[in-house]
Amino acid sequence: xxxxxxxxxxxxxxxxxxxxxxxxxxxxxxxxxxxxxxxxxxxxxxxxxxxxxxxxxxxxxxxxxxxxxxxxxxxxxxxxxxxxxxxxxxxxxxxxxxxxxxxxxxxxxxxxxxxxxxxxxxxxxxxxxxxxxxxxxxxxxxxxxxxxxxxxxxxxxxxxxxxxxxxxxxxxxxxxxxxxxxxxxxxxxxxxxxxxxxxxxxxxxxxxxxxxxxxxxxxxxxxxxxxxxxxxxxxxxxxxxxxxxxxxxxxxxxxxxxxxxxx
Amino acid sequence: xxxxxxxxxxxxxxxxxxxxxxxxxxxxxxxxxxxxxxxxxxxxxxxxxxxxxxxxxxxxxxxxxxxxxxxxxxxxxxxxxxxxxxxxxxxxxxxxxxxxxxxxxxxxxxxxxxxxxxxxxxxxxxxxxxxxxxxxxxxxxxxxxxxxxxxxxxxxxxxxxxxxxxxxxxxxxxxxxxxxxxxxxxxxxxxxxxxxxxxxxxxxxxxxxxxxxxxxxxxxxxxxxxxxxxxxxxxxxxxxxxxxxxxxxxxxxxxxxxxxxxxxxxxxxxxxxxxxxxxxxxxxxxxxxxxxxxxxxxxxxxxxxxxxxxxxxxxxxxxxxxxxxxxx
Numbered sequence: 001x002x003x004x005x006x007x008x009x010x011x012x013x014x015x016x017x018x019x020x021x022x023x024x025x026x027x028x029x030x031x032x033x034x035x036x037x038x039x040x041x042x043x044x045x046x047x048x049x050x051x052x053x054x055x056x057x058x059x060x061x062x063x064x065x066x067x068x069x070x071x072x073x074x075x076x077x078x079x080x081x082x083x084x085x086x087x088x089x090x091x092x093x094x095x096x097x098x099x100x101x102x103x104x105x106x107x108x109x110x111x112x113x114x115x116x117x118x119x120x121x122x123x124x125x126x127x128x129x130x131x132x133x134x135x136x137x138x139x140x141x142x143x144x145x146x147x148x149x150x151x152x153x154x155x156x157x158x159x160x161x162x163x164x165x166x167x168x169x170x171x172x173x174x175x176x177x178x179x180x181x182x183x184x185x186x187x188x189x190x191x192x193x194x195x196x197x198x199x200x201x202x203x204x205x206x207x208x209x210x211x212x213x214x215x216x217x218x219x220x221x222x223x224x225x226x227x228x229x230x231x232x233x234x235x236x237x238x239x240x241x242x243x244x245x246x247x248x249x250x251x252x253x254x255x256x257x258x259x260x261x262x263x
Numbered sequence: 264x265x266x267x268x269x270x271x272x273x274x275x276x277x278x279x280x281x282x283x284x285x286x287x288x289x290x291x292x293x294x295x296x297x298x299x300x301x302x303x304x305x306x307x308x309x310x311x312x313x314x315x316x317x318x319x320x321x322x323x324x325x326x327x328x329x330x331x332x333x334x335x336x337x338x339x340x341x342x343x344x345x346x347x348x349x350x351x352x353x354x355x356x357x358x359x360x361x362x363x364x365x366x367x368x369x370x371x372x373x374x375x376x377x378x379x380x381x382x383x384x385x386x387x388x389x390x391x392x393x394x395x396x397x398x399x400x401x402x403x404x405x406x407x408x409x410x411x412x413x414x415x416x417x418x419x420x421x422x423x424x425x426x427x428x429x430x431x432x433x434x435x436x437x438x439x440x441x442x443x444x445x446x447x448x449x450x451x452x453x454x455x456x457x458x459x460x461x462x463x464x465x466x467x468x469x470x471x472x473x474x475x476x477x478x479x480x481x482x483x484x485x486x487x488x489x490x491x492x493x494x495x496x497x498x499x500x501x502x503x504x505x506x507x508x509x510x511x512x513x514x515x516x517x518x519x520x521x522x523x524x525x526x527x528x529x530x531x532x533x534x535x536x537x538x539x540x541x542x543x544x545x546x547x548x549x550x551x552x553x554x555x556x557x558x559x560x561x562x563x564x565x566x567x568x569x570x571x572x573x574x575x576x577x578x579x580x581x582x583x584x585x586x587x588x589x590x591x
Contacts, residue, residue, distance in 0.1 A: 003392060010389040014375060014382050021377050021418075099373040101338050102366050103390050104358035256340045259278060260333050 007105060008113055019118040030122040037070065037126060040193060055198035060138045061225055062195065067134050068224075069193045069217025070127025072154070076161065076216070078124055081186070082117030084165055088172040088179040095260050108251045112166055142224060150224035152233055157215045160240040163247035164212045170247075170254040185213060192216040267311040268442060268474045269335065274344035276305040276330050304330040306498035307344075312476070314441075317468055319489035319506070320478040323586055327498040328478040329368075332444045335476070336366045348442060362391055365435040369447035372419075372431055379416045380430035384437060391438035398437060405433045408463050425456035432460070436467065443467075443475045449484055461487050482579040496586060506578065514581050517555035518574045519548040525567035535562055544569070549576075 019026060044066060048059040057065070091097040091111065100110045142150075165185070171178035188211060191199070196207050196214040207214030219236065222228040282298045283289055305327040312318055322328045333339045334346060337353030337360070346353055351360035374383040388398045406412050409429040414422055419430065428448065435443075445464070449457040465488055468475055479485060485492060485506065492509060494502035502509060519536065523544045532538050535558050536550035550558045559571055 007386075007389050010386050014378060014386055017382065018375065018377050095371060098333075098338055098366070098368065098371060101356065102336055102361060102364075104361035104392075105390060107356070258339070260338050 004105065004109060011113060012116060012118075015116045015118045026119060029119040033120070033122045034126060037123075037130070040066065040190075055195045056227075057195045060134075060140075061221075063134055064131070064138070064140070064225070065195060065217050065221040066193050067127055067131030068221050071124050071131060072158070072216045072220070073189055073192070074120060074124025074127050075158070076165075077117055077120040079116055080112045080162060081165070081182070082120070083112055083115040084169045085179050085182055086115045087111040088169050088182065092172040092258065093176060097258065098260055101255075101258075107255070108166060108248070111169070112162065140225075143226070145230060146224050146226045149228075149230050149233060150220050153220045153223045153236060156233070156236050156240045157219055160236075160243045161212050161215060163240075163244045164210075167243070167247040167250050170250045173254040173257040185211065188213045189216065192218060195222075265313050268314050268316075268349060269310075269312040269476075270345075270347040271311075271331075271335070272309045272345045274305055274308045274331070274334060274346060275303065275342045276327075276334060276339060277342045278302045278304055303498045305334070305341075305495075308495065308498070308500045309344075310493060310500065310503055312474060314474055315468065315472045316491060317464070317475040317477065317489050319485035319492040320476055320495065321482075321485060321492055321582060322478075322495040324480075325497075326495045328495055329446050331495070332366065332446055332476065332478065336364060336444055337361075338366075362438055363440055364442040364444065365438070365440040366444045367431055367435045367446065367448055369428070369445075369450040372427065373434055374419045374427070374430055376420050377418055380411075380419055380422075380434070381415045383419075383430075383434050384415070387434050387437050393438050397439075401437055401439055402433070405436055408466065409433060409459070425452050425459075428452060428456070428460065432463070439471060441471075441473055443473050445475060445477045445479075447479055448477070449479060449481055457481065457483065464488055482577070482582070486578060494582065494585070501585070509578060509581055510575050513585050514552060514576050515584075516549040516576060517552050518576055519550055519555070519559055519562070520572040520574060521546045521548065521562070521566075521568055522570040523567055524569040527566055531566075 044059070044062060047054065048062070052058070054062055087097070091100070097107075097111070100114065101107050103110060165182065168181050168185070169178070171181055188207070191207060192213045192215075196204050196218040199207065204214070208219075219228070223230075223232070278301070280300050280302050281293075282300050283293055284298075304325075308327070308331060320328045320331070330339065334341050335348055335353055337356050340354050349360060349363050351357055353360065374380055375386075384402060387393075388395075393401070406415060409432065411426065411429050411433065414426050415430070419427060422430065432448070443464075448464075449460050452460065461484060464475065464477070467473060468488075475488075477484060477488060490505060492502065492504070492506050493500060494509070502512070504512075516537075518539075523546065526543060527546075529538055529541045529546075532541065532546055532548060536548040538546065539549055540547040555573055559573055562568060563571060
């Protein structure tokens with residue numbers, strides 16, 4: 001574990017050094033992320049100018065969901081989404097995976113964390129600032145139990161999503177343009193900024209299961225606001241274990257298909 | 264008895280390749296009907312390699328050299344057969360195994376493109392868990408051998424191909440691997456850089472006792488580094504032995520290089536052998552190996568010769584003849 005953490009930190013240091021080579025990119029990326037975040041906030045204003053609640057969630061609760069979702073998605077984009085996209089687009093088809101598969105570390109770990117998108121740090125950072133401001137100004141009151149379930153659900157959902165997206169990335173061993181799957185999930189991620197219960201039953205179940213994006217912000221926020229019982233952590237825990245196990249199995253099976261593009 | 268470092272037995276790798284018909288019609292048809300072809304990249308190959316050997320792995324493009332190396336390093340799963348490297352099954356990808364070998368491919372790189380090579384070295388130190396003292400000692404030694412101190416802190420994308428190749432080798436050797444798989448390490452390099460890398464590989468083998476398998480299309484690499492060669496053709500191993508034995512087994516002719524003191528006609532020379540080149544006063548003849556010495560003696564007694572030299576044909580020529588005869 002210590003070895004993996006040490007390597008993770010070393011990769012991050014180098015990724016940070018890498019983006020600092022391109023200073024202008026940081027400002028441009030940051031500006032566009034802020035435009036996106038403000039745009040989504042304006043959408044919320046428009047929605048709540050026409051209704052008092054959204055699926056039983058008040059405006060302040062939806063704004064909190066928005067902030068927490070921004071932090072969670074921001075972390076996903078920052079930590080591993082870019083790595084998975086890189087791996088799916090180039091690693092398998094060009095044989096770049098060779099250098100990862102010969103390293104004395106779990107290959108799935110390296111494909112997940114080799115290319116963090118350091119430019120995306122503005123996304124979770126600005127979302128965290130916004131969420132902090134919302135928590136300070138909206139006078140929420142949370143019990144110890146709800147805070148505990150909130151943090152527990154964040155850890156479980158992040159692990160679940162990590163391995164769910166990794167399982168999807170295994171498609172790269174079978175399909176050349178498999179990165180479209182992750183791109184679609186990323187686009188669907190916008191739906192996670194609204195309470196998942198507002199969607200039709202089939203879409204709701206999909207977002208909370210094999211699509212996964214409904215888990216990003218809705219589940220942790222629902223635990224924090226005590227809209228879900230504490231016992232809800234049990235199926236979440238079991239779902240996470242099942243996803244991790246399935247993802248590892250799919251990864252090991254898919255590696256056998258790797259043909260390592262010719263030099 | 265020495266335990267072999269590498270032991271492969273009846274190794275086979277088959278790829279299923281989709282064969283597309285050309286044109287738009289072919290593309291549309293392929294939506295529901297596809298023709299697949301099975302390509303045997305490696306077919307029933309067996310050999311063993313002892314510690315400290317440098318083996319030249321020779322073959323034409325598509326012969327199966329790189330596929331074999333990739334199975335030895337655990338990148339590819341074999342279709343059938345057994346492989347053991349340092350006592351491990353490569354495709355188990357156990358960290359204990361991966362810390363003992365290195366794979367360097369001349370056409371792929373592992374260095375971070377936009378950062379100095381030193382950053383990649385430090386990352387590899389972390390990945391391979393090389394202790395700091397050992398890392399600094401090995402790094403300094405390698406940097407001195409390859410003379411890259413001046414460029415280690417320059418972005419990799421700004422380095423020349425030769426400089427990048429040197430840094431790739433260093434990155435691959437920082438953990439002092441016992442086994443090296445070098446896949447065309449000198450490809451695209453100029454003759455000076457090729458010599459530098461060959462000298463380095465030789466001294467690395469001598470200093471560290473590493474076992475090395477080298478594939479290369481440059482026979483200079485093989486001749487200078489390898490005592491033993493394995494020739495692979497269309498996935499089959501057709502030769503495994505000393506480099507000198509290739510000449511004894513496959514060379515049909517010897518080369519007579521002659522300098523004449525007086526004029527002779529080309530027609531006269533054809534009585535002694537096949538005339539490859541003739542421009543007075545020099546001539547080059549190909550003569551069957553079994554009678555080369557006798558022919559030379561006969562020519563010396565019958566013709567006005569100032570100097571004669573009997574040579575073996577270049578290994579490249581012999582191997583080319585081997586492949587061409589197999590193709591025919």
